[in-house]
Amino acid sequence: MDDRQIIKLYFDRSERAITATNKKYGKYCFAVANNVLSDKRDCEECVNDTWMTAWNTIPPTVPDVLKLFLAKITRNLAINRLKNDAREKRGSRELPIALHELSDLITDNEDTESTYDQKMLSAAINGFIKNLRPLDCTVFVLRYFYLSSIPSIANSCRISQDNVHKILSRTRQKLKKYLESEGFSI
Amino acid sequence: MKSNNLMEIMGNISDENLMRAEKYVRAQRSRKIFTKIAAVAACLCIVTGTVLGYSIMSKKDTTPDKAPTNDAVPGKPADDPVLFEFVFYSMSNESTNTLKEDVKKADANVKIGNYSDITFDINKNVLSDRPNGEVTKEIELFGTKRKMYLFGKYTTVLSQSSYNSMKKHSEIEEYYFENEETGEREFVKYRLSDNQLIFYNSFSSKKRPAEGNTTIEEAKVIAEKLFASMYGNETASVYRLDSTIETQSLYRFIFTRYLYGYPTNDQIIIFINKNGELYGINAETLNVYDDVVKVIGEKDIKNAINNIKIIYPENKYTVLEDKYKISIDVKGEFYLYTQITDMVEGVKPATFYMEITVSIPIKSQVNKK
Numbered sequence: 001m002d003d004r005q006i007i008k009l010y011f012d013r014s015e016r017a018i019t020a021t022n023k024k025y026g027k028y029c030f031a032v033a034n035n036v037l038s039d040k041r042d043c044e045e046c047v048n049d050t051w052m053t054a055w056n057t058i059p060p061t062v063p064d065v066l067k068l069f070l071a072k073i074t075r076n077l078a079i080n081r082l083k084n085d086a087r088e089k090r091g092s093r094e095l096p097i098a099l100h101e102l103s104d105l106i107t108d109n110e111d112t113e114s115t116y117d118q119k120m121l122s123a124a125i126n127g128f129i130k131n132l133r134p135l136d137c138t139v140f141v142l143r144y145f146y147l148s149s150i151p152s153i154a155n156s157c158r159i160s161q162d163n164v165h166k167i168l169s170r171t172r173q174k175l176k177k178y179l180e181s182e183g184f185s186i
Numbered sequence: 187m188k189s190n191n192l193m194e195i196m197g198n199i200s201d202e203n204l205m206r207a208e209k210y211v212r213a214q215r216s217r218k219i220f221t222k223i224a225a226v227a228a229c230l231c232i233v234t235g236t237v238l239g240y241s242i243m244s245k246k247d248t249t250p251d252k253a254p255t256n257d258a259v260p261g262k263p264a265d266d267p268v269l270f271e272f273v274f275y276s277m278s279n280e281s282t283n284t285l286k287e288d289v290k291k292a293d294a295n296v297k298i299g300n301y302s303d304i305t306f307d308i309n310k311n312v313l314s315d316r317p318n319g320e321v322t323k324e325i326e327l328f329g330t331k332r333k334m335y336l337f338g339k340y341t342t343v344l345s346q347s348s349y350n351s352m353k354k355h356s357e358i359e360e361y362y363f364e365n366e367e368t369g370e371r372e373f374v375k376y377r378l379s380d381n382q383l384i385f386y387n388s389f390s391s392k393k394r395p396a397e398g399n400t401t402i403e404e405a406k407v408i409a410e411k412l413f414a415s416m417y418g419n420e421t422a423s424v425y426r427l428d429s430t431i432e433t434q435s436l437y438r439f440i441f442t443r444y445l446y447g448y449p450t451n452d453q454i455i456i457f458i459n460k461n462g463e464l465y466g467i468n469a470e471t472l473n474v475y476d477d478v479v480k481v482i483g484e485k486d487i488k489n490a491i492n493n494i495k496i497i498y499p500e501n502k503y504t505v506l507e508d509k510y511k512i513s514i515d516v517k518g519e520f521y522l523y524t525q526i527t528d529m530v531e532g533v534k535p536a537t538f539y540m541e542i543t544v545s546i547p548i549k550s551q552v553n554k555k
Contacts, residue, residue, distance in 0.1 A: 068201045076197050102192050120468070122198040129203045134210045141207035144196040156211045181338065181360070 003066040010058040018051045025067060029074040035147040036078035046081055050074045075145065098147055101168065121179075128178050132171065135159070139167045325361060327374065327386075328464065334361035334374070342516075344474065349518045351477035354379045375470070383416065386467040394435040398460025402437055405458040406430060409439040412464060413456060417472060425454060436465055443475070446484040450475075450512045478518045482546070487512070490522045490546040497544075504529050513543065520546040 001020050009017035029050050033043040050073045063069030129137055138157055142148040143164075154161045321336040337360040345356035357378040364371045370392070375385035400408075406427070414422040425441035428449065432438075436457050443452035452475050457466035494505055506525045513521040521543045 065201050065205065068204050071204075072197055076194070079193065079197070098193065102196075122195050125195065126198070126200045126203060129199065134206065137203060138207040138210040141199060141204060142211075144193070145199045145204065156214065158214045 003063075006066065007058060007062065010055065018055060021051055021054065021066075021070070022047075025070050028067065029070055032071050032074045032146060033078045035149075036075065036082060042081060043078075046074060046078050049077050053077065071146075075147075098144060101172065102144070124179060124182050125175070128175055136167055136171050139164055140171050143168055323361060325374070327372070327383075332363050332372075334363045334372075336360075337362045337373070342470075344516060347516065347518055349477045352474055352516075352518060355472075355474050358384070377472075382469075382472065383467070384469045384472055386464070388465050393459055393463060393465055395460055396435050398462070400437075400458070400460055400462035402430060402432055405437040405460075405462060406439060408462050408464075409437070409456045409458050413441060413454070416467075417469070421473065425452075435460060443471075443479075445479055445482065445512050446487055448487060448510050448512050450479075450514060452514065475514050475518075478514055482520055486520070486546055487522065490544055494522070494524065494526075494542075494544055498526050501530065503527065504531065512546075522546055 001024065006017060006020045006024065009020060026047060029047045030043050033046040033050075037043050037046060050070055053073045054070060057073075061069075129140060132140065135157060139153055142153045142156060143150075148156070150161050150164050153164045157164070159167075322333045323336065324331055325334045339357070339359045341356045342358065343356075344352040347353050347356075355377055359376050359378060361374050361376070362372070363374075371388070373385070373387045374383060376382065377384050410422070410427060413425070422441075425443050427439055428442045429440035430437065431440075436459055439456045439458070441454045441456070442449045444450065452471045454469040454472060455467070456464070459465045491510070498505055503526045506527065509523070509525045511523040513523055515521070522545075523543045526542060
């Protein structure tokens with residue numbers, strides 16, 4: 001079943017929408033959740049929550065790309081689950097490492113939230129990623145959106161793990177400089 | 187900000203950037219498969235012999251000591267990068283394209299996309315980086331003089347426009363101020379054409395109190411007065427305050443330029459904190475489109491609206507008229523944005539909504555200054 005038919009099922013309020021979504025995107029969403037949570041039961045619950053969120057959101061939302069729409073929901077739910085349940089110890093190794101890497105970019109730890117509007121910061125980060133070389137963009141997205149491990153990224157991009165580390169480090173520094181030049185202090 | 191918050195923001199990476207990464211991984215996989223096929227073909231004879239021999243031996247051996255594999259761990263999912271890779275790009279987006287194709291007619295002026303796709307471009311052409319030797323300038327900012335450091339100078343992509351108002355406002359200087367005693371920091375951008383402050387951001391956490399005495403209505407009055415005092419009543423009259431948002435520690439006011447009653451993407455944003463003080467300004471489009479908007483007439487917009495109605499006939503689609511917005515891009519071209527749905531009132535319920543933008547072919551092509 002293609003995405004169009006699945007979305008139509010959501011609009012028709014047919015419960016087959018969830019079955020069809022699970023069949024097509026279940027493994028994918030499980031993989032996204034698993035990068036954050038690791039625990040199988042947590043991942044399954046997270047994926048089920050994703051279907052419920054999609055059910056409550058469509059309509060009126062019409063996802064542009066259903067797969068990425070679901071990935072974003074799953075990723076956010078998984079991260080929130082980790083935070084709310086204080087299950088860091090049970091979580092994947094990748095989230096704390098990725099968080100530590102991102103702390104490179106943080107200059108003012110006194111602030112508990114963005115010193116500028118988060119929406120504008122998102123737009124600036126997207127603008128930055130858009131101008132990256134395809135390889136750098138891919139490595140950055142795999143690491144900080146999908147929270148993929150370094151070996152997994154190296155495998156997907158066909159480069160060495162050292163190279164992945166170098167690209168990530170260089171991109172973070174560039175991002176930091178870019179955000180500062182745009183007037184963001186994070 | 188904590189890295190946790192930044193990680194949440196990373197969750198807003200656009201579909202465009204995610205698709206770009208996916209495309210790259212897919213291309214790498216194709217290359218990988220091609221290499222494997224070539225290698226397999228080269229070794230085919232040797233492998234065939236080995237496989238046959240192994241097959242005969244396996245039949246004799248019932249493999250009681252077979253080592254456990256990943257399959258022995260049910261539910262073990264995408265830890266394996268290869269599996270994750272498979273899942274990552276096996277989901278195609280062709281169905282979304284089909285959805286769009288169903289709606290899109292053969293008209294070169296129509297684009298399926300978001301309003302935000304056509305916006306003021308912040309890309310820079312850096313003229314000079316932050317100088318090694320400290321270059322300072324005494325700047326009076328909201329009644330207080332301070333010595334600020336030159337951070338850099340750049341031109342925006344507007345410099346390539348054929349419109350005077352866009353070109354002349356394209357050179358920008360950035361300054362930075364840091365009070366080492368208080369830790370207070372400020373960042374400003376000045377436009378060289380008219381020495382106008384077009385960007386201000388205070389980085390002091392003290393300026394973002396979680397609680398304050400100023401209500402949103404009071405902050406609104408402050409923002410409107412500030413806007414008029416900084417940029418003049420005439421400019422203020424062109425923009426209309428049409429969006430007020432309260433965040434945890436700030437109020438955000440968006441002033442939008444309207445054209446013949448339709449909102450445009452020319453917006454100026456003012457942030458006021460909960461004590462009623464200015465926290466930030468983003469006025470990078472201030473007066474940039476002055477020349478551009480002069481060339482468009484109300485009739486041009488009406489024509490574009492009529493075109494949309496011809497392309498999407500009302501017996502099949504409903505055009506959401508309250509969603510009309512006008513976008514102006516960095517070249518000075520106009521686009522009309524709206525949403526359509528296949529809902530026909532009283533006949534058919536909606537199965538989808540689609541965002542579209544339609545370029546407005548206007549006389550500006552010959553009237554550019």
